Amino acid sequence: MSELYSLRKIYGETLVKIADKYPEIVVLDADLAKSTKTQLFAQKYPNRFFDMGIAEADMVATAAGLASCGKIPYVSSFAMFATGKCWEQVRNTIAYSKFNVKIVATHACLSVGEDGASHQACEDVAVMNVIPNMNIIVPSDDVSTRFFTEEIAKIKGPFYMRLPRSETERIYSDNKKFVFGKEEVLRDGGNVTIFSMGLMTGIAIKAADKLRKNGIKVNVVDILTVKPIDKDTIIEFLKKSGKAVVCEEHEINGGITSIISTIASMNYPSKLRSVSITDKFGQSGDWKELFSIYGLTEDNIIKNVMELEND
Amino acid sequence: MFIMNIDELRRKAYQLRIDIIEMIYNANSGHPGGSLSAIDIMTVLYYKIMKHSPKEPNMPDRDRFILSKGHASPALYAVLADMGYFPKEELKNFRKANSMLQGHPSYLKTPGVEDSTGSLGQGLSFACGVAIAAKIDRRDYNVYCMIGDGESEEGQIWEAAMNGARHNLDNLCVILDYNHLQIDGNIYDIKRPQPFAEKWLSFGWDVMEIDGHDFNEIIEAFETFKSVKGKPSLIIAHTIKGKGVSFMENQADWHGKAPDKKQRDQAVEELKRYV
Numbered sequence A: 001m002s003e004l005y006s007l008r009k010i011y012g013e014t015l016v017k018i019a020d021k022y023p024e025i026v027v028l029d030a031d032l033a034k035s036t037k038t039q040l041f042a043q044k045y046p047n048r049f050f051d052m053g054i055a056e057a058d059m060v061a062t063a064a065g066l067a068s069c070g071k072i073p074y075v076s077s078f079a080m081f082a083t084g085k086c087w088e089q090v091r092n093t094i095a096y097s098k099f100n101v102k103i104v105a106t107h108a109c110l111s112v113g114e115d116g117a118s119h120q121a122c123e124d125v126a127v128m129n130v131i132p133n134m135n136i137i138v139p140s141d142d143v144s145t146r147f148f149t150e151e152i153a154k155i156k157g158p159f160y161m162r163l164p165r166s167e168t169e170r171i172y173s174d175n176k177k178f179v180f181g182k183e184e185v186l187r188d189g190g191n192v193t194i195f196s197m198g199l200m201t202g203i204a205i206k207a208a209d210k211l212r213k214n215g216i217k218v219n220v221v222d223i224l225t226v227k228p229i230d231k232d233t234i235i236e237f238l239k240k241s242g243k244a245v246v247c248e249e250h251e252i253n254g255g256i257t258s259i260i261s262t263i264a265s266m267n268y269p270s271k272l273r274s275v276s277i278t279d280k281f282g283q284s285g286d287w288k289e290l291f292s293i294y295g296l297t298e299d300n301i302i303k304n305v306m307e308l309e310n311d
Numbered sequence B: 001m002f003i004m005n006i007d008e009l010r011r012k013a014y015q016l017r018i019d020i021i022e023m024i025y026n027a028n029s030g031h032p033g034g035s036l037s038a039i040d041i042m043t044v045l046y047y048k049i050m051k052h053s054p055k056e057p058n059m060p061d062r063d064r065f066i067l068s069k070g071h072a073s074p075a076l077y078a079v080l081a082d083m084g085y086f087p088k089e090e091l092k093n094f095r096k097a098n099s100m101l102q103g104h105p106s107y108l109k110t111p112g113v114e115d116s117t118g119s120l121g122q123g124l125s126f127a128c129g130v131a132i133a134a135k136i137d138r139r140d141y142n143v144y145c146m147i148g149d150g151e152s153e154e155g156q157i158w159e160a161a162m163n164g165a166r167h168n169l170d171n172l173c174v175i176l177d178y179n180h181l182q183i184d185g186n187i188y189d190i191k192r193p194q195p196f197a198e199k200w201l202s203f204g205w206d207v208m209e210i211d212g213h214d215f216n217e218i219i220e221a222f223e224t225f226k227s228v229k230g231k232p233s234l235i236i237a238h239t240i241k242g243k244g245v246s247f248m249e250n251q252a253d254w255h256g257k258a259p260d261k262k263q264r265d266q267a268v269e270e271l272k273r274y275v
Ligand SMILES: Cc1ncc(C[n+]2csc(CCOP(=O)(O)OP(=O)(O)O)c2C)c(N)n1
Pocket: B033, B034, B035, B037, B069, B071, B118, B119, B120, B121, B147, B148, B149, B150, B151, B152, B177, B179, B181, B182, B183, B241, B255
């Protein structure tokens, strides 16, 4: 088995690494710095770190004020609280004014594991996606996490970046350069396309490679930028294959299944299937076991591809 | 532009009250009550206390005013227009489609507006962020933030109150427009956010109480704020909702209602006497 990386640790380390290059960066957390790993930044740059206490609404609105004075605030908490506790503050005080605030949330969805449903935001992408001016990045491995942690500092405007709690394998080569707004094609030349987001991309690649061994070629497109989504690449692959499985560790309503379905139905109606969470709360348990209970597995992806293939 | 004389400040405030009434009458919607209770304080801030430049609304060292009770936008727009942040004719377009003057302040649309407000409870957190930025950058601007007494029922106000004291934001001055009314009636009967002074003192703030329509007291309070070190200041301004228009004074019903032609004429008539 290949090495596992903690994406939130990569996030914290990257913040430290880029801090001198971007003196405008300040970091805010809401009493979860040890978990979100912003603590790494806090230790090195105590004067640029603000623990706002357990007050997420106050935190994001304070960040907007800092941004209005030229700071680049990175704001971290669990995905549940960073998007749920203060959705309206993010909408009205950050996004409406296009303030340059980077919300980087960790512990998204089922990856939380044992803490259970109260802490598992499986709808965070949906609620951020409906906010005008918001940009959304969902890295899938350590390389993309490292890249986008810095990249969003260079691009003016509000961002939501979603990270898991659990660790995951590397997908991209070490110094890979990504383009914001462009999805990454990981496997090509097949009759079915898998569109995947976040932790599901690693699982999707494994499914694709297993299928390939059995003579079934599958495309894999990693949806790194959820907003503004790369319509061109999505339409290109729908045209190539006409069939797609959308995989997300997220609620089907409002997630990338919904987003890609809309693009498909308006541009190139295709046969779509979804590997996602279907109108359910999460629950406690080892995260891998939860992925299996909710069907976020290699086997389920393969099953869906096969059904499409044989359709 | 700046006014030093108390009588002139008072006359200016009454002139701006007329603008407020005209805007709301013209739009046939808007919030007269909380605009009229706030305008004396805002007049003192913009015409006497704050360092700012309408020609250079983004001047980095400007003092900032954040209207957390964003529904009092007519008061803010009247001041900004009179100061030359945008042409006075724009006031006619208040609340109209494609206007730069939205029902509630919009940062991207209106020069001089520092924060998009309207959803109550958020402006003070924003103001703390602006004040912290000044501390980080060692700039010496001050941040003024006006909140409503009804707005103080929002939990986020108290989150921000903790934050302001925690960071010793002595460059932050909050003005509480204590007019006793919110939409559904008297704040004491609804949620009872009082006592204010004791609460803010215990949160670690410097607290002053003034008559929010007495220009000498308003000016003195802001001067005192500038001399307080190590903690943020709260000015509890005792005000009258609808101040200056007899039939609007202390009437919750005039919180968010436009006057008809007759009411507008009477209001302007009453206000003119003080201009
Ligand atoms: C979060 C939120 N809830 C409700 C409203 C609707 N609203 C607008 S003004 C107001 C009453 C405000 O009362 P107060 O803060 O005392 O303002 P003032 O008396 O100065 O007008 C309410 C409830 C709002 N704008 N924002």
